[in-house]
Amino acid sequence: MYDFLWLVPTLPFLGFLILALFGKKLGKTLSAFVGVGSIGISALITILIGIRFLSSPPEGDAFVQTLWTWIAVDRFNVNIALHLDALSLVFTFVITFVGFWIHLYSVEYMADDESFSRFFAYMNLFVGAMLLLVLGDNLLLLYLGWEGVGLCSYLLIGFWYKDSANGYAARKAFIVTRVGDAAMAIGLFLLFYSFGTLNIQEILTQAPQTWSVGNNLAVIATLLLLGGAVGKSAQLPLQVWLPDAMAGPTPTSALIHAATMVTAGVYLIARMHGIYELAPVSMFVVAIVGAATLLIAGFAGLTQVDIKRVLAYSTISQIGYMFLALGVGAWSAAIFHFMIHAFFKALLFLGAGAIILAQHHEQNMFKMGGLAKALPVTFWTFLIGSGSLAALPLVTAGFYSKDAIIWFAWSAEGGNIYLWAAAVFGAFITGFYTFRMVFVTFFGQQKIDVSHFPKWTIHVPLIVLAFFALFGGFIELPGTMGHFTLFSDFLKSALPAMEEVAHENVSLEYFSQILTAVLALVSVYLAYVLYLKKPQIVTNFTDTGFGKGLQQFFLSGLGFDWLYERLFIRPYVWIARTNKRDFIDLFYVFLPWMSRQFHYAFSYTQSGKVRRYILGIALGAVVSITIVVIL
């Protein structure tokens, strides 16, 4: 079964090629079959490989499939090879499995779009690039996938390119992530320079021998990689692109937020854990970035009116949790939350898409309302997703995954009480804004009539994902509740385990769990009171000057766009404007001018006269002979 691994990334690429080349001729039905089918078969193969991996793990707990050698010159040796271990298997599973349901859903969502096949072509390419990223055995393939993901996000965010605002959002996403990518590229060069190999496993085994803990190079390299990770994963300070990325079609958002793109940073840090462990400073920075991001994004989520923007900020915040977990060294907890998050976030986005479709493409929640009756399946599944996001205790998967992170933020080696407090407070905010969204959208008066009732292609993905958002958490139970560690045991072969250290103080763990559980319930109740029962409290507050200011501040995502506009964009544009004619520019004007002069000079020799040509040959011969005679 393992030998079929190469098909997993190849099929989406093949789907992309077919759709890109023949898309128009195929028509919508066939395009849908190709687009959805390629991912579906990939997912099927992944599941079969996963079953085999669980029943009889390969030698050394990793399977490497070397397809061929791309370039081999001296020490620079690049294999086109795939590396499957527990970590990449989890990612591959989520990407293909969740990706498949999103693709199926898109068939209905995009049914009326004239660029139907183009959409599926991009989506397939997106999935293929992401698979290459997580399965690549060396840094070059990883980087190729990384850039491919960046390109696809650009294409999909700006999918409806006729509206210039969408093009702007696409460019913003591309340029902001590029800042991180530049840092990451330098980090990769540094790793290649230090270890002389691009193979990730070789780097990870060599690193502890070459670098001692706290080595400067290790710190620099990991911080540079972190730069790439915060760009792709929309973490502080590069989180500004994600809310605007909502410009793309909703299934795109689901794909970006759940299965691909934003989780790339989490994967990168988890994959490079061996180097991060050598740089405790960087680990601490990762944790701080995570904690700060989860709070900031949480605050921003409190006041959003666009249903997709609420979800966007919740993604930033949830990825913040994953970074926090990575930073404190709770590797498997981060990956666990990644998986659960993928289920419920895909569910929420698809649900939001169904709502938007039903409401004449209205995205403002406050113009909706009372949809619970009209769209029962959407409502119940959305409720499950929201419960999971808000980490409602015991019944949702989100509770188990988030609880683990919150607990590790305190108890793990790199954790402390401040990180824990931030995580707990973040959980409270999450519950509040999530259920604010649920109450506003589904309860109260229905304001817009329902224009589109979803069919099975929307319902089935919602139900399947809801199932996983509910029960996916039971594969890993905390120490206080049976201590069932299927998931982290599975990951142990790829990532260092840490349960032993973390489960010493049982009473504290109980305290932490009960506190978060209670806070989650309180937050839901609070949302109920403020947005359903007595909305005048909120309006009274926002009518005051302070309240209004705060609302605006949160609405703008805590003013980061405003800050960056003044800090970077305006000075940059100003410098560019005033320096239009500076001497550096002159050099670049000079280059084409000089090239052109050379062109004219050389063209003069091309006279078309044979006698001149013979003269040229003779002169060449004379000069050559002169050289020989003199030397």
Add this chain to the structure above:
Amino acid sequence: MTASEILKMMPLIIVLATPLITMLIIALHRNHLTTMIVSVIGLVLAIIAIPYSKALDLTKIGELLIIDNYALFYFLLIFTATIAIIIPSYPYLEMRFKGNREEYYLLILTATLGSSVLAASTHFVSFFLGLEILSVSLYALISYLRQTNEGIEAGLKYLILAAVSSAFLVFGMALIYSQTGKMEFNALMQFFSNSSKLNLISIVGLVLMIVGFGFKLAVVPFHTWSPDVYEGAPAPVSAFIASVSKGGILALLFRFFSQYDVLNSKPLFLIFALLAVFSMFGGNFLALLQTNVKRLLAYSSIAHFGYILVAFLAGNNAQNFKGVEAATFYIVSYFITIIGAFIVVGIFSTREREAMSVSDYRGLYWRHPWLSVAFSAMLFSLAGIPLTAGFIGKYYVLASGIDNQLWTLVIILIVNSALGVYYYLRIVVEMFSQPEEAAETKHPSPSVGVMTGLILAVLTIALIWLGVYPTGVIGAIKISVMGL
């Protein structure tokens, strides 16, 4: 000559026999399609004979020829390239030429024979023979479309200039022979290597020979003929000159110097380095603002042979064949791209004129997405964009240069790669930009024959295949170069 020697020479013999048979067929029954098919069958048979020839142990055929793995590799390359040129020639001639089309194939086949003799020759005599078989066929081929003035002009120019260059070449050979008394390459180079310092007359002889080489490879300052000839010749013939004709000479150049380390001889190194530098800059600068696609390809081909000379300088002898390996891979990728590009030019030509102006390609994507994608792939490869064969070729050339610390040449090569991107992408931009309304009627849609389309598709796939999976071809090149 023994039986096994004849067997060994079978690929050459088949290529020799094919034009003879073709001639007979023309005499009996003049038919364009039949002639083309017979020519292709002959070349396919020659290719089939290559592995059988490889299986035989002996290599040397008398004094004049050597059929080793290296020669066989070039045979394969040359024959395949000729097939890829002949097949699209059929619709091209059907459209553009009214007279007798059949002799065209005769001439192409003899030219191919000349080029393959060059790849297998180890002696001044066979060298000169091969060269003249090639050249004489080309004179006629270039002006084959005799109704056009450009064709006649190009043919005449080539005739005069090639004669001049041959004079240099033969005079160089004579000077060397007068000093050494040898005409066989190996013996010659041994003689040179043994004498501590070359005497002036023999080294002047070498230089005059380099002039001859330089002319055929069209490196600056011996390049002036190439844009005029490329422009005037029919598109498939331009492809033939750019690929098969130059490939044969290059194979001979590598073989000629394989026993002699150019790096160690200061004057020779300097001359080759200057040729390389001038060719890179000259070719690229000339191409920069060129609006005629055929001339542009001629100039770009000048620059590409500059790159190849860098690789040649980086390692051409038995201790270090990396450079020749790199250059050979480069040649393979260059063959694919340049033939593909000229096929596209041929497809777009009309009865009256060839599609030479860059503006003819404006908005091509909207009319012929497939063709323009194939053409873009060719141009990307010429520019050395990753995932195409051109990138890998350039990468290997650079790596071999860096390996021998030829920093100046390497830096110049990089600068020139940047220059090249400009004019290749200019055509791509033209193809993908929106056409004006009026243009629709101005360019009637050409029809692409099944076979031509197939050849183009194969070339495009090969191009990407080599860019993604170069190992196979590199392995074959390593083996073939080892025996030099």
